[in-house]
Amino acid sequence: MAANFHFEKTVAFSPxxxxxxxxxxxxxxGVFALYGEQSGSEPYLTRAADLRRRMKRLLDPPESQSKRLNLRERVARIEYTITGSEFESTLTLYHATAAVFGYADARRRLRLHTPTFLRFTxxxxxxxxxxxxxxxxRGLTQMYGPFPSRAAAExxxxxxxxxxxxxxxxxxxxxYPEHPGCVYGEMKxxxxxxxxxxxxxxxxxEAAAVKAFFDTRGESMLSGIAVERERASEEMEFERAAQLxxxxxxxxxxxALADEIVQPVPKLRAIVVQKAAPVEDRGDEAALFLLAAGCIVGPERMSTLGVRAVKEQTSVGSSLFAQPLMLAPVPMEGEAAESTGSPEDRAxxxxxxxxxxxxxxxDLALLSDHLSLFRxxxxxxxxxRAGEAFLPHPDGSWPIRRVLRGAARQVLGEPGPLPDVQREAAKKATKEAKTRVLHQGRPDVERIVPVVDRKAEGEP
Structure with missing residues (x-):
């Protein structure tokens, strides 16, 4: 993966x-590398929140008596790649470092350490x-994680x-019968x-029950206890129901001590949504990454055209008058509508x-590095944490609409709160409108006003 890495832009440099x-x-x-004139020299490789500002610090004429690093007279070529998020910058820097220095050096430079897992033997x-x-x-299928730390796993x-x-x-x-045992046996x-x-x-x-607990994150045990609790309640055994x-x-x-991402390594799957790097004439796009069996793949750009970020909850009720759709379509015309397709199809x-x-x-070393970056x-x-992660449904399918909403939030930002419905002001305005219509001699106003009153109350 890293062996095929190349920077997107290359610029010759001269003082x-x-x-x-x-x-x-x-x-x-983005991520950039500054190369010297000698072909075998190591480049200066790093990431930056502002490529131009960071390069100017390194390549502007040096100030007198300044101890700041200056490479103006040593750089002959600049290579860089624009990124859209810190997540993408870190992943790009890892691939670039591995391509230039090798995986072992990339692991050392980025200080990557294998996350902690629970191993079931x-x-x-x-x-x-x-x-x-x-x-x-041999043990990947019985390793559950990743955990944020060893203490959390234990x-x-x-x-x-x-x-x-x-x-x-x-x-x-x-x-053997004379084995001295341990304290856990004494405590039963x-x-x-x-x-x-x-x-x-x-x-x-007993071991199978423990493994089922890890595989289902406790559901194998919780469902059985819930059934027994309901049966005890129906049979009026309230003390037993309370114990259950x-x-x-x-x-x-x-x-609850394990995050929902804790899974056996081969089953680790997630979609990471980030803001994509801006590209001219491409509009607002999100970047999707896939965590598959512990390895990160991506980015894949996805247009957010036709998706609008809206609030999922409001304080005025759940009717369509007060609660808009989660995905509000934006009208498209001409070839743009035909080429982009629906948001769900694009996702x-x-x-x-x-x-x-x-x-x-x-490759276990590569798997360890990707798991460390994701953790x-x-x-x-x-x-x-910039960006969002979405896990698949139990049947393996992806929550497409949730991914779309997450992409809209990353690209367009969090939606602002909907304005509160001023009920009293709406009632007053309705009465004034009714009075004006009556003075104009509109006999059908009695059929119109009740509908307006209901909408003022927040009803559909």
């Missing part, structure tokens, strides 16, 4: 024409769960294991396979292109 060259550089975010005779940041091809693991009696020891068990939090206190079948059933309700809340709290086409580009590369962006505080 004599520096002013004209720098004026041609766009004042937009189903290949062991007595499976257990533990936190790790080491990926292995907190979730402990909360889940408190609901079951799976072993937590790290040793390769060779059970383990069925003690080390002491042969359970049969292999019983331990396998308390257990339900405990299980729900444990499941589906963009996602299909991304899925075709997903290679399913099993670094996804687990930022919501106010600091």
């Amino acid at each position: 004599e024409q520096a002013d004209a060259i720098l004026r041609s550089i766009p004042a937009l975010p 189903v290949e062991n005779e007595f499976p257990r769960v533990y936190a790790t940041n080491r990926l292995s091809k 907190r979730y693991c402990d909360a889940v294991l408190d609901l079951f009696k799976l072993r937590r020891c790290h040793e390769d068990l060779a059970p 939090k383990c069925i003690e396979p080390c002491k042969q206190a359970c049969t292999p079948e019983q331990y396998a059933a 309700h308390e257990q339900h809340q405990k299980v729900k709290a444990a499941a 589906r086409e963009a996602i299909e292109q991304l899925e075709k580009r997903a290679s399913g590369d099993s 670094r962006w996804y687990y930022r505080p919501e106010k600091q």
